[in-house]
Amino acid sequence: MNVSLKDIIPNKNPSQFNLNKIRFKISKKVESYCQCNQRNCLICARKRSSSMLSMKNSIVYDENSPVSKCTVEQPKPIQPFNRSISRQQSNYMGRVSVNVSASTNSTNNYGRTRKTSVESSPPKDNIIGKHSFKYLYVIGKGGFGKVWRVEMKANKQEFALKEMIKAKIISKRSVNSVMNEKYLLEHLKHPFLVNMHYAYQDRENLFLVLDLLRGGDLRYHIGRQKRFTEEQTKFFVCCILLSLQYLHQNGIIHRDIKPENLVFDKDGYLRLTDLGVARLNKDSSASDTSGTPGYMAPEVMCRMDHSFPVDYYAVGVIAFELLLGKRPYNGRNRQEIREQILAKQVQMRDDKYSGKVQDFINRLLIRKPQQRLGAQGIHELFEHPWLSNYNWGKLLNKEIQAPYIPGNIDGNFDYQSQISADSEPQEEASTLLRRKSVQCLFEGYKYF
Incomplete structure (x- = not known):
């Protein structure tokens, strides 16, 4: 039962009496039932005053209490994924869980300071969004939008921000x-992957905040160098194998x-990126033929x-391409490359x-996967005579x-000139974004 001031004041015309002279008593029974906690409720105001008086000297603060200290749970080692994990659950997995209990000082209406223990939560201002970054310039272009070099306003740290247009994602049927x-x-973090730091969205776009690598992708350098030495090729291959x-x-x-998904850092180490078509290893994958034709294995090509x-x-x-300057199988489309592989x-x-x-x-280029190097595991590649003496720890x-x-090279004019302008998303797809579904x-x- 909720009792407010209008329930207590007699139902009379305001002109018949002076509200300032009304006198009434509040019974303990009514007072105990009222829980509206409204600012204009005299019952709740009286309860707040009495509770503050009773608490004045009752709270004892122990500086050695574990409640007053920050407790940080370290992240657990990444385990192989469970396919039953839902997308909603994924927002709460694979991150450092921070449970902060802090002691705060508050001043009551009587001018005295009291200490209480409360569980703190991050302020709304800390929520990551487009406003959190200063956009510097475009360093790349993907199938759904641009990649920006950005600076986080809070700590001046630089990142690569991948901006993806929702309308393009829908029109290309690439939501999944x-x-x-x-x-x-x-769920992933590794020194030879391009790691994610934040992800957020607005009405028109999706945003991924990633490690900033300023050395350009391997495709750009193949175009400049044409060929690489055997020593350089070995180093590149070893970097790829650690990520794999x-x-x-x-x-x-x-x-x-x-090569487009292998990016250099400024020190010359290659990192793997773009997990858009990656998937968990499962029993049946015959109908799934994602990938790039020139680098697609025969078993994928043949479904x-x-x-x-x-x-x-x-x-x-x-x-093969790094050493000889060309791919083993070339063609204008998937069908031509498939015919060459089968031939x-x-x-x-x-x-x-x-x-x-x-x-x-x-x-590695053997067409039958059962006979290919690595069929029994990646250790076969590490143990091959060409790589067996490599210092993997270093x-x-x-x-x-x-x-x-x-x-x-991300600010290099030749590199910037390779970034073509975005085509406008189809109007039909843009209209779809208005729908809540x-x-x-x-x-x-x-x-976050």
Whole structure:
């Protein structure tokens, strides 16, 4: 039962009496029932006053109490994913959980300071959004929008911000792809991956805040260098294998290993990015043919079940291209490349390079996945004679001098000129964004 002032005052015309002279008593019974806590409620105001008087000297603060200290739970090691995990649950997994209980000083109406323990929550001003960053300039372009170099206003730290237009995502039927990428990235963190720091959205766009790598992608440098030495190729391949080892240990097939998805940092180390078509390894995958034709394994091209060896095949194609300046199979479309793969088995034969590297590449390019190097696991690649003596520990800690240093090229005019202008999203797709049901497709796209 809620009692307010209007229930207590007699129902009379205000002209019949002076409200300032009304006298009434509040019974304890009524007072105990009223819980409206409204500012204009005299009952609740009286209860607040009496409770403050009773609390005046009753609270004892113990500085050694664990309640007064911040408790931070360290993140658990990443485990192989459970396919039953829902997208909604993903917002609460794989992050550092911080439970803060702080002691605060507050002053009551009687001018005395009292200490209470309260559980603090982050202020609304700390919510990450477009307002949190200063946009510097465009450093790249993807299928759904631009990649910006940005500076976080709060701490002046620089990031790469991937801006994706929802209308383009819908028109290309790629909603599952972008949601999948964010879901995977929030569970992953590795020195040879481009890691995610934040994710958020507005009505028109999705935003991913990623590590800023200023060395450009491998495709840009292949265009400049044409060919690389065997030592440089070995270093690049080892960087790729460390990232793949981490993904495969977590049950993830990348499925789109290509030079465009390998980015240099300023020290010359390659990192893997773009998990848009990556997926968990599962039993049946015959109908799933995502990837880039020039680097796509034969079993994917022919709509067969596939697993981790599809990534090793792509590594072989990249190594072949780095050394010889061309891919083993070329064609204008998927059908032409498929016909070439079915027609013959390519073999690398070049006296300029060692027999070990040629054997390594040829075994990765074997058409049958059961016979391909890595069919029994990625350890087969690590144990191959071409890589068996490599110092993997120093590479993981980035203590090896890279044989190729790209420098900072994101502000280079030649690099900037490769970034084409965005095409406008279709008007039909833009209109769809007004529907609540369409916006629900991107529900849960956040990570703070």
